[in-house]
Amino acid sequence: MRKLLATTLLSGFLLAPGAFAETPKGGWVFDSSPDFPGFTRLVIEDKAGKLSGKLTSHWYGDLPLTDLHKDGDNLVFKLYNGNPRVTMTDIVVKPEGQTVRMTGKVWYQDFDLTAHKAKRAELKALDFPTYPLPAKAVVPQKPLSPTPPMGWSSWNKFATDISDQTVREIADALVASGLRDAGYVYVNIDDGWQGERDAKGVLHPNTNFPDMKALADYVHARGLKLGLYSSPGPKTCAGYAGSYGHIKQDAQTFADWGVDYLKYDLCSGEAFYNNAETVYATYQEMGEALNATGRDIVYSLCQYGRFDVGSWGRDVGGHLWRTTGDIEDTYDVMAKIGFDKNGVANHTGPNGWNDPDMLEIGNGGMGFDEYKTHMTLWAMMSAPLVLGNDVRSMTPETLSLLTNKEVIAIDQDRLGAQGLPARKDGQTEVWTKKLADGSTAVGLFNRGDTTTLISGSWADIKVSGTTVRDLWAASDHHADDGYTYSVPKHGAVLLRVIPEGNAR
Known part of the structure; x- marks a missing residue:
C-alpha cells in the first residue's frame, strides 16, 4: 500500500453541529477502527472553495482524499491505497450532530465508523511519522546466487500458522527426504513470525518463535540456510510489524540472528512508495542496510513486477525479483503466471533472477500432469525453486517431481538463460x-x-x-x-x- 509524507495539520477543525458548514473544514478522531486499515483521523480543509483532505491509517499513513466533493450534507471521496489492482469506491462522510459517520470500503474491508470533533493537540498526537529516503545510488551486489535459489517457504501451505517447532520439523524433513541434497537449502519463514518492538525499537519474534538465533543454529546445523520476511511499510501483508522506520535496525537484527535470505514484500509500503523513484529508493535502503551488516544475505525483492524491476533489481543489491502477483494452487493461475507473466528474459542471469513466485507442487489443487507443467515451466524460466508444500508428508509422486535431477539441472544451468x-x-x-x-x-x-x-x-x-x-x-x-x-x-x-x- 502506498506512501505519503508530510503530515502538517490544517487549521479550523470545528464544524457546526448537525451538518457540514458551507465551506466545510475540520478534523475528527475515530472512536474505533478495524485493525485493517486502522484509521485514526480525518482532516478536511477548504481553500478558496476547493476541498482537500487526508485520512490517516496505521497501515498507510496519510492518504489523500481523491475526488472529494459535497453531496447534499455529506462529503464523498475515494481513497487510493497505492495498489493499482484495487478499484477505488466511494467513501461517504455524514454529519451526525457533534460526530461524523464514515462508511465505505478499502480493499476487502468494509467499515462503518464514527469520529468526534478534535482540537489541534489531539490531532497532532496522531501525526504519522515520516522518514527521508536515501539519494539514488547503486548498491554493490554480492554474488550470492550464481544459480536460482532453491528452498522452501512457509506461506503457501501454512500462511501465518507457523512456529519454531514446525520449521524445525520442515528442516529435518528436507534432509530426510533428500530434498536438501537435491539443492533445496533455504528454509524461509514468510509472514507471521513478527512480534513487538521493545523500548529501543528492536523487533522481537512472537511467542511462536521463542529464540530465532537458536532456530537459525538448528537449521544451519543441518546444512540448510534460514530465510525471513519483512516489508518496507508499517505493516506486512498479514498485519504484522514491518520495517518502516527501522530499516538499519532490522537488517542488523536479522544478521545477528544468522539469517541468510530476506524476502522484502512491498505490502503496506505501497501507500508510501508508489512510483519508480520511491520504490527504487526503499529497496535500495534495505539493500544498503543488509550490506552494512557484513553478513551474506540473499535479497529477494517482492514488489509484484512493477516499474520493470528486473532492469534495476541488481542495482539495489537484489538477487531475485517477483515478476507478478501471488500464485495460487490452481492450473489457471499457475499457467497465467508461468506462460504470460514471467518477466523480461534478458533480466535473468547469474546473481539476478526473475521470480514468478513459489511452487505449489504437492498442495493438492492441481493434478499430476499440471504439477509436471508447473515444474517444467519454472525450470525452463530459470526461476527460483522455492517449495510451498508440507514436505513432512509428501506422496512419492510429489517427491519424484521435486527431485528429478535432470529437470533441476535445466533450472540450475550455469548459463542462466531464461527459456x-x-x-x-x-x-x-x-x-x-x-x-x-x-x-x-x-x-x-x-x-x-x-x-x-x-x-x-x-x-x-x-x-x-x-x-x-x-x-x-x-x-x-x-x-x-x-x-x-x-x-x-x-x-x-x-x-x-x-x-x-x-x-x-
Missing part, C-alpha cells in the same frame, strides 16, 4: 532454452483440455543435435529431423537436445 516460446499454435507452446554445454532444453506444453499431438521440425525452432533425452521419462532416442509427442491435457514434455560429442 522463451519458439512456437505457439493454438493451445500448444514449444519453448527453447540454451544451456551452458551447448545443449538446448525444449519444453512442449499443452494448455488445452484434451490430449494433443505436438510435432515439428528441429530446424523450425532453431535447435540441432543428435540425441534427444526425455527428462521426465528418462529415455534417449536419436534426434532425426523432428519431434512428435502425445502430450496430455495441461501436461508437458521436457527434452534435452544434445549435440554430437557432448556428454549428457
Whole structure:
C-alpha cells in the first residue's frame, strides 16, 4: 500500500453541529477502527472553495482524499491505497450532530465508523511519522546466487500458522527426504513470525518463535540456510510489524540472528512508495542496510513486477525479483503466471533472477500432469525453486517431481538463460532454452483440455543435435529431423537436445 509524507495539520477543525458548514473544514478522531486499515483521523480543509483532505491509517499513513466533493450534507471521496489492482469506491462522510459517520470500503474491508470533533493537540498526537529516503545510488551486489535459489517457504501451505517447532520439523524433513541434497537449502519463514518492538525499537519474534538465533543454529546445523520476511511499510501483508522506520535496525537484527535470505514484500509500503523513484529508493535502503551488516544475505525483492524491476533489481543489491502477483494452487493461475507473466528474459542471469513466485507442487489443487507443467515451466524460466508444500508428508509422486535431477539441472544451468516460446499454435507452446554445454532444453506444453499431438521440425525452432533425452521419462532416442509427442491435457514434455560429442 502506498506512501505519503508530510503530515502538517490544517487549521479550523470545528464544524457546526448537525451538518457540514458551507465551506466545510475540520478534523475528527475515530472512536474505533478495524485493525485493517486502522484509521485514526480525518482532516478536511477548504481553500478558496476547493476541498482537500487526508485520512490517516496505521497501515498507510496519510492518504489523500481523491475526488472529494459535497453531496447534499455529506462529503464523498475515494481513497487510493497505492495498489493499482484495487478499484477505488466511494467513501461517504455524514454529519451526525457533534460526530461524523464514515462508511465505505478499502480493499476487502468494509467499515462503518464514527469520529468526534478534535482540537489541534489531539490531532497532532496522531501525526504519522515520516522518514527521508536515501539519494539514488547503486548498491554493490554480492554474488550470492550464481544459480536460482532453491528452498522452501512457509506461506503457501501454512500462511501465518507457523512456529519454531514446525520449521524445525520442515528442516529435518528436507534432509530426510533428500530434498536438501537435491539443492533445496533455504528454509524461509514468510509472514507471521513478527512480534513487538521493545523500548529501543528492536523487533522481537512472537511467542511462536521463542529464540530465532537458536532456530537459525538448528537449521544451519543441518546444512540448510534460514530465510525471513519483512516489508518496507508499517505493516506486512498479514498485519504484522514491518520495517518502516527501522530499516538499519532490522537488517542488523536479522544478521545477528544468522539469517541468510530476506524476502522484502512491498505490502503496506505501497501507500508510501508508489512510483519508480520511491520504490527504487526503499529497496535500495534495505539493500544498503543488509550490506552494512557484513553478513551474506540473499535479497529477494517482492514488489509484484512493477516499474520493470528486473532492469534495476541488481542495482539495489537484489538477487531475485517477483515478476507478478501471488500464485495460487490452481492450473489457471499457475499457467497465467508461468506462460504470460514471467518477466523480461534478458533480466535473468547469474546473481539476478526473475521470480514468478513459489511452487505449489504437492498442495493438492492441481493434478499430476499440471504439477509436471508447473515444474517444467519454472525450470525452463530459470526461476527460483522455492517449495510451498508440507514436505513432512509428501506422496512419492510429489517427491519424484521435486527431485528429478535432470529437470533441476535445466533450472540450475550455469548459463542462466531464461527459456522463451519458439512456437505457439493454438493451445500448444514449444519453448527453447540454451544451456551452458551447448545443449538446448525444449519444453512442449499443452494448455488445452484434451490430449494433443505436438510435432515439428528441429530446424523450425532453431535447435540441432543428435540425441534427444526425455527428462521426465528418462529415455534417449536419436534426434532425426523432428519431434512428435502425445502430450496430455495441461501436461508437458521436457527434452534435452544434445549435440554430437557432448556428454549428457
